[in-house]
Amino acid sequence: MMTRIVKDPIERRQEIVEAARDLFDRQGYRNTTIADVMDHLGIAKGTIYHYFKSKEELLEAVIEMTVDESIEQMRRLVDEMEGSALEKFRRLVEAGRMADEHDDILDHLHQPGNVGMHTQLLMAVIAKQAPLYAELIRQGCEEGVFQVEHPLETAEFVLIGVQFLTDMGIYPWAEEDLMRRAMAIPAMVEAQLNAPAGSFNFLIEQL
Amino acid sequence: MMTRIVKDPIERRQEIVEAARDLFDRQGYRNTTIADVMDHLGIAKGTIYHYFKSKEELLEAVIEMTVDESIEQMRRLVDEMEGSALEKFRRLVEAGRMADEHDDILDHLHQPGNVGMHTQLLMAVIAKQAPLYAELIRQGCEEGVFQVEHPLETAEFVLIGVQFLTDMGIYPWAEEDLMRRAMAIPAMVEAQLNAPAGSFNFLIEQL
């Protein structure tokens, strides 16, 4: 029998979520069993179910943690940024992409059966990012480079469009579909924000 | 032992897909077992797996069938429509909404655990609807009411934005979030298409 180790509940919970994230990340949610998480931490199954009432609830905790971390650093960035709206835009997008690549959770989420989780994660991220972008849109309007009626809604609209059209894994797009959209995105964003032609070319140049 | 009934494979496959659709619709994909489908049709498990190699593949067939039916009638409508681009737009949107309400699949799809199926269905519908809308956008450009660079991509972009921001069930939006977005949508669509102010007010007036 395993020696019993008691820890601070907060810490233990954290441990479990982190281990789960690692595993979900590497092998996918579906292919990761509760037993995997147990073994990885050297704890019993009952312990996990003491903190989470289902495997799915554990996944939600993982998502929440991931989203919060990603948003946290974007918010810090926004607070300390200086410059024109367009310049800030460019840097925020870049930061967002960095975050995406860091958690390859998104990549491994592309397994069949994970579409639901994938969608929920994307929507959660978008819902939290939108206010940050909305702020930049307002600044852009004041500067005169943008002209939009509903900053927050426009931020949501654009983020959703870009994410879902770009993201493979939700729908099995052909490579050429993704390509053709990527090329069209700058122009569409400009139209949406009433921004000068070419001002969002950095969206594809950065790739 | 059950008496063996042999049917035309095409017909049998159809039967299975329809039964599965009913059940997925009513109780959700996850809460529906293969046994449910079997019992509902009075066939053996092996028969189902003779036609579909996994439960997930069966889901794909259900989605494909649903989407094809909905698109079929929209395409017929487009072919026989006459009038200005804006007028056609109005009627296509209306038809799309009718289709949505007809299959209450979308309604019952709002159960937890159905987000994946819901998303896939929406994306599939959008992928097929986009070309229809793109055609109207091109006509609008010729008429001079719209001005867009990439008709197909713009159609995709707008459809995704509208569907995902409007649709509850994918993400637990508050009622007020949905409201505030609904009000902003006409202006955002107009911006994207470079259409005259107010020309898309019908999107909310129809509600």
Added chain:
DNA sequence: GTTAACCGACCGACCGTCGGTCGGTGAGTA
């Protein structure tokens, strides 16, 4: 006789449960 549609007993991977155990903590006592 050959094909393939169809059957259903069986398998095994996993999630989640539940009765029970043991470490920590703090109030009571001396």
Added chain:
DNA sequence: TACTCACCGACCGACGGTCGGTCGGTTAAC
């Protein structure tokens, strides 16, 4: 201060039950 003892809840892990999927065999059809 030192000791103890009752209680809480963190922790354990064998086991139950569900379900997706398999496979050898059977039967209708041509």
